Amino acid sequence: xxxxxxxxxxxKTALAASRFELTWNAAGVERxERxERxxxxxxxxxxxxxxxxxxxxxxxxxxGEIVVDGRELPGVPGHLRARITQRDPEGRVLGxxxxxxxxxxxxxxxxxxxxxxxxxxxxALGGSTRSAGPPDAKSDEPAPPSTEETPLQARKERPAADKxxxxxxxxxxxxxxxxxxxxxxxxxxxxxxxxxxxxGLLPKSDLGPALVLGVMPSTLPLRFEWRGxxxxxxxxxxxxxxxxxxxxxxxxxxxxxxxxxxxxxxxxATWMAILPDARGLAKGDQAPKVIFSPILALGxxxxxxxxxxxxxxxxxxxxxxxxxSYRDDGRTTPLHEVSRIVWSLGIGATRSFR
Numbered sequence: 207x208x209x210x211x212x213x214x215x216x217x218k219t220a221l222a223a224s225r226f227e228l229t230w231n232a233a234g235v236e237r238x239e240r241x242e243r244x245x246x247x248x249x250x251x252x253x254x255x256x257x258x259x260x261x262x263x264x265x266x267x268x269x270g271e272i273v274v275d276g277r278e279l280p281g282v283p284g285h286l287r288a289r290i291t292q293r294d295p296e297g298r299v300l301g302x303x304x305x306x307x308x309x310x311x312x313x314x315x316x317x318x319x320x321x322x323x324x325x326x327x328x329x330a331l332g333g334s335t336r337s338a339g340p341p342d343a344k345s346d347e348p349a350p351p352s353t354e355e356t357p358l359q360a361r362k363e364r365p366a367a368d369k370x371x372x373x374x375x376x377x378x379x380x381x382x383x384x385x386x387x388x389x390x391x392x393x394x395x396x397x398x399x400x401x402x403x404x405x406g407l408l409p410k411s412d413l414g415p416a417l418v419l420g421v422m423p424s425t426l427p428l429r430f431e432w433r434g435x436x437x438x439x440x441x442x443x444x445x446x447x448x449x450x451x452x453x454x455x456x457x458x459x460x461x462x463x464x465x466x467x468x469x470x471x472x473x474x475a476t477w478m479a480i481l482p483d484a485r486g487l488a489k490g491d492q493a494p495k496v497i498f499s500p501i502l503a504l505g506x507x508x509x510x511x512x513x514x515x516x517x518x519x520x521x522x523x524x525x526x527x528x529x530x531s532y533r534d535d536g537r538t539t540p541l542h543e544v545s546r547i548v549w550s551l552g553i554g555a556t557r558s559f560r
Contacts, residue, residue, distance in 0.1 A: 224263065224271065225263065225265045225269060225270045225271045225272075226263050226264055226265070226270050226271070226272050226273075226274055226324070226325055227264065227265060227266075227267055227268075227269070227270035227272070227273045227274065228248070228251065228252055228255075228264050228274045228276070228321065229248060229267075229273075229274070229275050229276065230246055230247070230248035230251055230276040230277070230278075231275075231276070231277045231278070232244020232245070232246060232247075232277075232278040244278045245278065245286065245310035245313050245314060246276070246278065246288075246310075246313065246314055246317055251276075251314075251317065251318065251321065252264050254318055255318065255321055255322065255325065258318070258322060259322075259325065259326060263325050263326075270295065271294075271295065272292060272293070272294065272300075272324065273292070273293040273294070273295065273297075274290065274291075274292055274321060274324055274325075275290070275291045275292075275293065276288065276289070276290045276291075276317060276321075277289050277290075277291075277425060278313075279424060279425065280427070280462060281306075285306065285308070285511070286306065286307045286308070286309065286310065286312075286313050287304070287305065287306055288304075288305045288307075288313060288316075288317060289302060289303065289304050289305070289424070289425070290302065290303045290305070290317065290320050290321070290324075292324055303320050305317065305320065392423060392424050392425065393421055393422065393423060393424065394421070394422045394423075394424055394558055395419075395420070395421050395422075395558065395559060396418075396419075396420045396422075396514055396556040396557060396558040396559070397417075397418070397419055397420075397556060397557060397559070398418045398514070398554055398555050398556030398557055399415060399416065399417060399418065399554055399555070400415070400416040400418050400433070400516075400552045400553060400554025400555075401413070401414075401415060401416070401552065401553055401554060402414055402415070402416045402435050402437075402550050402551070402552040403550065403551050403552075404437060404548065404549065404550040404551075405545075405548070405549055406522075406544065406545030406546075406547060406548035406549060407437065407450055407478060407480065407497075407522075407544060407545070407548045408437060408439045408448045408449075408450055408480065408542070409439065409443040409446070409448060409530075409541065409542035410439040410440050410441045410442070410443060411439070411440050412437040412438055412439045412440065412450065413437075413438060413440060414435055414436045414437045414438045415435075415436060416433050416434060416435040416436075416552060416554065417433065417434045418431065418432075418433050418554060418556055419431065419432045419433075420432075420514075420556060422460070427459060427460045427461060428457070428458065428459060428460065429456075429457075429458040429459075429460050429470065429472075430456070430457055430458070431454075431455075431456040431457075431458060431472070431474075432453070432454065432455055432456075433452075433453070433454040433456070433552075434451075434452070434453055434454075435451070435452040435453075435454070435550075436449075436450075436451055436452075437449065437450035437451070437452065443541060443542065446482070446530075446541065447482075447483045448480060448481065448482055448483065448542075449480075449481045449483060450478060450479060450480050450481060451478070451479050451481070452476060452477065452478045452479075453476065453477045454474060454475075454476045454477075454501060454520075455474045455475050455476075456472040456473070456474035456501070456503060457472065457473060457474055458470050458471065458472035458503075459471050459472075460507075463506070466508060466509050466510065467506060467507070467508055468506065468507045468508075468509065469504075469505075469506055469507075470503075470504070470505055470506070470507055470516070470518065471503075471504050472501075472502070472503040472504070472518070472520075473500070473501070473502055473503075474500070474501050474503075475498065475499070475500055475501060476498070476499050476500075476501045476522050477496070477497075477498055478496070478497045478498075478499070478522070478524070478548075479494050479495070479496050479497075480494060480495040480496075480497070480528065480544075481494050482494070482495075482530065495526075495528045497524045497526050497528070497544065498524075498526070499522040499523055499524040499525070499548070500522070500523055501520055501521065501522045501523075502520065502521050503518045503519065503520035503521075504518060504519060505517050505518025505519060505552075512557055512558045512559070513555060513556070513557055513558075514555065514556045514557075514558065515554075515555050516552075516553070516554060516555070516556070517551075517552065517553045517554075518551075518552055519549065519550070519551055520549070520550045520551075520552070521547055521548070521549050521550075522547070522548040522549075522550070523546070523547060523548075524544055524546075524548060526544070527543055527544045527545075527546065528543070528544050529542070529543040529544075530542045530543070
């Protein structure tokens with residue numbers, strides 16, 4: 207069944223409008239194994255609406271009283287998504303609807319109904335559609351009941367003798383139309399955990415947990431991410447212990463590879479602090495050392511419903527390469543120097559929420 211994640215509403219300004227602009231965009235959305243672009247074509251949607259209404263309510267761009275902008279969004283098999291936005295001629299958003307469906311046929315039916323609701327809300331909510339042509343003024347016979355008559359036309363065109371057969375007043379069959387709902391947030395947020403293994407920052411390879419927070423615009427193939435990592439070395443060097451904390455800020459481009467698998471390429475910055483926990487280090491080496499560095503990352507992700515599983519390889523390129531040394535029998539002995547490239551391998555999962 208259709209999932210309405212946004213409120214199904216009709217703006218007041220749409221009730222009196224008779225000229226509508228309709229656009230539909232499925233660019234960048236692939237459905238099926240052969241890479242078909244989207245489920246819905248703009249011209250097919252216009253023809254279906256004109257056939258259902260018995261008239262063509264759509265006008266060229268720039269001439270409409272209401273602009274209906276539809277867009278298919280990236281999804282996974284069995285979880286197709288689309289968004290319909292209703293605007294006035296000045297571009298102000300009057301309402302928005304997020305649709306979800308299990309397949310293309312269900313998505314087409316859902317989109318057709320929502321556009322029908324915007325263009326002719328009375329008919330969509332159980333009223334009557336408008337006739338495609340004018341009534342026959344030459345006929346002397348009273349007009350029989352028709353699904354294309356409005357209740358008001360039925361009262362005017364039938365003779366007084368049919369008073370008991372008249373349809374109920376329009377106020378009886380009309381349903382109360384809901385007010386315009388607030389536009390839902392255009393961002394999807396996810397939160398999760400990861401396990402990160404790294405080499406090059408501390409004297410030994412390190413392993414530690416990470417907290418991951420991601421934000422994705424609903425209509426763009428982008429992801430913005432923050433990570434906080436705590437690094438614990440897998441062993442000591444010459445009896446000395448080191449720890450580290452890290453924060454990463456990433457901007458990523460996300461592209462569907464096939465099915466529900468996506469490829470992600472990221473660039474950003476990282477802040478790392480080395481925390482020596484060792485007495486006997488050379489003077490000045492016992493204090494924390496802070497490093498700023500650009501970071502690059504690449505990896506796949508798998509989306510299963512609201513859960514995102516991911517793995518990535520990241521490279522940090524620190525310009526500040528601190529060296530640590532210790533005193534041994536009065537001599538200064540090198541212990542560790544931060545590498546030119548600090549690599550990290552992370553694997554984890556996040557859960558999205560709104």
